Amino acid sequence: MSNDVYRKIKREYEIKRQNEIEKAKLKIQQVYSKNPRLEEIEKEINMLALKITRNILNSDEITRQVEEENMKNKIEKLEKKYDIELSKIGLSREDLNPKYECSLCNDTGVVKNGDIIETCKCFKQALLNESYKQSNINKLDEENFDTFDIGFYSSKKDKEKYGIDKSPLENIECIKNIAMNFVNNIDLPEQKNLLFVGNTGLGKTFLANCIAKKVLEMGKTVVYQTAPVLMDKVIEYKFSYDKDIYEKEQYNKIFYVDLLIIDDLGTETMSNNKFTELFNIINTRLLNNKKILISTNLTLNELYQQYDERVMSRLIGNFTICKFVGDDIRLKKKKIN
Numbered sequence: 001m002s003n004d005v006y007r008k009i010k011r012e013y014e015i016k017r018q019n020e021i022e023k024a025k026l027k028i029q030q031v032y033s034k035n036p037r038l039e040e041i042e043k044e045i046n047m048l049a050l051k052i053t054r055n056i057l058n059s060d061e062i063t064r065q066v067e068e069e070n071m072k073n074k075i076e077k078l079e080k081k082y083d084i085e086l087s088k089i090g091l092s093r094e095d096l097n098p099k100y101e102c103s104l105c106n107d108t109g110v111v112k113n114g115d116i117i118e119t120c121k122c123f124k125q126a127l128l129n130e131s132y133k134q135s136n137i138n139k140l141d142e143e144n145f146d147t148f149d150i151g152f153y154s155s156k157k158d159k160e161k162y163g164i165d166k167s168p169l170e171n172i173e174c175i176k177n178i179a180m181n182f183v184n185n186i187d188l189p190e191q192k193n194l195l196f197v198g199n200t201g202l203g204k205t206f207l208a209n210c211i212a213k214k215v216l217e218m219g220k221t222v223v224y225q226t227a228p229v230l231m232d233k234v235i236e237y238k239f240s241y242d243k244d245i246y247e248k249e250q251y252n253k254i255f256y257v258d259l260l261i262i263d264d265l266g267t268e269t270m271s272n273n274k275f276t277e278l279f280n281i282i283n284t285r286l287l288n289n290k291k292i293l294i295s296t297n298l299t300l301n302e303l304y305q306q307y308d309e310r311v312m313s314r315l316i317g318n319f320t321i322c323k324f325v326g327d328d329i330r331l332k333k334k335k336i337n
């Protein structure tokens, strides 16, 4: 989990909670002005509560107990009165409490479990949602390992058509395994990065999304970007004069998120500046053991023609190449609908 995600959500929680507390205070003021008797009763209750604390210092044990009992009874009676007064204007004490979104943590983000303080479920979910948002992917609900359908891949072997000995089905099962191992070993330096190659509509982006979702669920950070947008952004950043903090953050993320997904490599218009930047991104990430997933329509030969030796040697040496084969799933889906 990146610190800025955590800080952002923490801050949002504080604001949310404070807002509700303020609203509740305002409501109480309004109610008291409608029925001043309520405020008087509350004051009396507070006075008694204070007396109880002072009474603890009373040296005589028996007197102390009697007094305490006495005052507690009084408080109870006053509270009943308070409730009656409130009900006269159609309210209950509940209505005066701050309205927190989460009843488990009252929007503090933490819950007590015995002696241990734990992060509340709602806070974990909020962190995850924010990471999803920042990852740039909006299809995680539709495209994930649970919805991954191997039925779209033919079980027929056809070397001439697909160019490999295996059937597309066997092939995708193999790639899916590689993908799951990649997720599980994402922190290991010896785990290679992934290069998805293959024609259009074979599920490269889909599988990249499956991986992204899992990695996000592990509490890690992911950025997804298509190569054209990524390269344009990088170049724009490099050549702009006044960079604000947000822009700097976005730029740095490209280098330091746990997983960077570059989709559709090869569809960007290339320039020398972009080559340098692409090399820089890949190289920095490799040096820092930050994983990369690249997907492309180009064949390895075409990649060699488009990218220089330095980029290619890194792609070949540090990436597991997954060749997607089969029939265009987009077309298959169209036929079904």
Ligand SMILES: Nc1ncnc2c1ncn2[C@@H]1O[C@H](COP(=O)(O)OP(=O)(O)OP(=O)(O)O)[C@@H](O)[C@H]1O
Pocket (backbone or CB within 6 Å): 143, 147, 148, 149, 150, 152, 198, 199, 200, 201, 202, 203, 204, 205, 206, 207, 264, 296, 297, 329, 330, 333
């Ligand atoms: N395993 C799968 N299960 C169900 N649907 C899938 C699967 N793989 C791909 N699809 C669907 O098929 C269509 C094409 O998949 P996807 O966009 O991942 O292909 P691609 O290989 O990235 O293509 P391109 O090279 O054009 O970007 C999408 O609508 C996607 O949701």
Ligand SMILES: [Mg+2]
Pocket (backbone or CB within 6 Å): 204, 205, 206, 263, 264, 295
């Ligand atoms: Mg794609």
Ligand SMILES: [Zn+2]
Pocket (backbone or CB within 6 Å): 102, 103, 104, 105, 106, 107, 108, 109, 110, 120, 121, 122, 123
């Ligand atoms: Zn909560």
